[in-house]
Amino acid sequence: MATLAIAATDGMLHFELAAACEIFVRDPSGLADPWYDLVVCGPGPVRIGRFLMEPDDGLERLARADTVIIPAIEDVDAEVPAELIDAVRAAHEAGARLVALCTGAFVLAAAGVLDGLRATTHWAHTDVLAARYPRVQVDPDVLYVDNGNVLVSAGKAAAIDLCLHLIRRDHGPTVANAVARRLVVPPHRAGGQAQFVTTPVPARDDHPLADLLPWALQLLDRPLTVEDLARQAKMSSRHLARHFRSATGTTPLQWLATQRIRRAQELLERTDDSIEVVARAAGMGTATTLRRHFSRVVGVPPDAYRRTFRSAGPPHAQERSQ
Template sequence: MTGRTIAIAVTPGAMHPWDLYELGVVASIFGTPQPDLADPWYELRICSVLPEVTESSIGHGAYLRAEYGVAELVSADTVFVPSVAYDCVAADREVPQELLDVLIEAKHRGARMVALCTGAFVLAAAGILDGRRIATHWEHAAILARRYPAVEIDGTALYVDDGDILTSAGMTAALDLSLHLVRRDFGAAVANRLARRLVVPPHRAGDQAQFVDLSVQARAEADLGPTLEWAAAHLDEPLTVELLAARAAMSPRTFHRRLRQSIGATPKQWLLTQRLARAQTLLESTDFGIDRISRLCGLGTAANLRRHFAAVVGVTPVEYRRTFEQREAPPAA
């Protein structure tokens, strides 16, 4: 399948049991066909670089088994390097040179490289991260920085998209990054529908790379849900905290507090996120002008849309549209 092959590099040594979560995320998203979202989907390959390592211990009797080898990894469009054994981090155990050589070859052949959590130590050892901004788990950021000073490490980011190199922090950040990749490959509508299918946890605020999927929404408490659903359907209208609070039969102060507790955002932050998500969808799926889109998403003027869009998404609406304008419209929900 052209352009959609995903390889996971099996690393030697025992990983932490919770690393199984990250691998499960990758397998669920990229290894499960989604014909109603996009067909063809991805082709997932679990690859062993070292002939003697056909499976990697995850701990507590669990193993990751590789059915593919070096050839399939080198030829993949995207290569995932999962978290590595703890002694590769804390004790500075050397990464096998054979693994580094294969990853370097894959990068030279044009593969998109993705490191999950401490997988960044492997790409850094290969020199692939030199001069690049990356994310990793905050607990290991200082160690990585001391060991590889040529790497620019952001220990607070959930994930960093640096074009052909993408990195994430630990655990659920792998889900954020995986959905971001789907968004890059198939567009916001497909990523949003997949996120709902996976019943993703609340979207976490923080550093956001370009093209982050703003439409992946947090799940609000049951008594707030109807109000937020109504608001999402009326984004082109003037919406105030007072109006939303009245619809929820709450005082503005209570509504503000309950929403903050429920999804980690204030009403104004939530509204802005929904308006920008609507703008993303319209930029992808219509040829409407920027003035019309700004009105439909409730941001009023084109200048206001451009200002908020660039601040949050990282590019202008025109640049964003140019990135996704060649995509076919996704199937109806």
């Protein structure tokens, strides 16, 4: 039986730690034999958010595990405990598979495990990870990265995706899908899929774009131009571009393109409309144009994106009825 050890130290986030415990504690399909021997390892009683937790074993146990999971840490600017770094290095040297969830990537980076490897973390911290650890090849636009024996994920939902990916690797898609059904989540999202970050709309009512952006969101099916936006905002195109950069961190055209992709995602998830109809409703014009831009931004074609959500539908409905 393969041992799966979850590291637990003060300052970790309870969601990722609890999610890993829930996902790997048992096999709901009854098909995987043997399942994982789950053990939580820590230096002693540890404070996880509002909870005090008593680990099963000490951190030195990580070196004897087949797979080691590092949950997210709350403060990426805090110094990673030396005993955790030493335990992770020992596990790596012993040949363990290392898995970091969300900001747990900072622990692997501090241990030097990610040097020369491709990695990701929550989109809000990718710049910090890249600046602090220049030897790490940080990719801010993916859900998770599988380097074989070292794997890392983006934020909370992506952490679940990576855990399911591990089960799929170890036990196959039938078992992974059974776990996904129990969790009521999509059975598979490819790691190369983009972190779906919605470009923000200014929260202040007095912001120069406060009325413009909601107006534009209602008209995404139309061929809006920068000139159209500037005219509606009653300002020059140059002035508009400055406000857009300040409020959203991007240009008017890039913002429009992002919102159109988001609209397409919503329609693919909620409707049975053809790809051609979705393309027109999202302002992409044709299915060919939608497929090109959708695949570039999201990382998977719209047909595959829809199948991910629809394939999870019937089992979810069945589970709710039981």
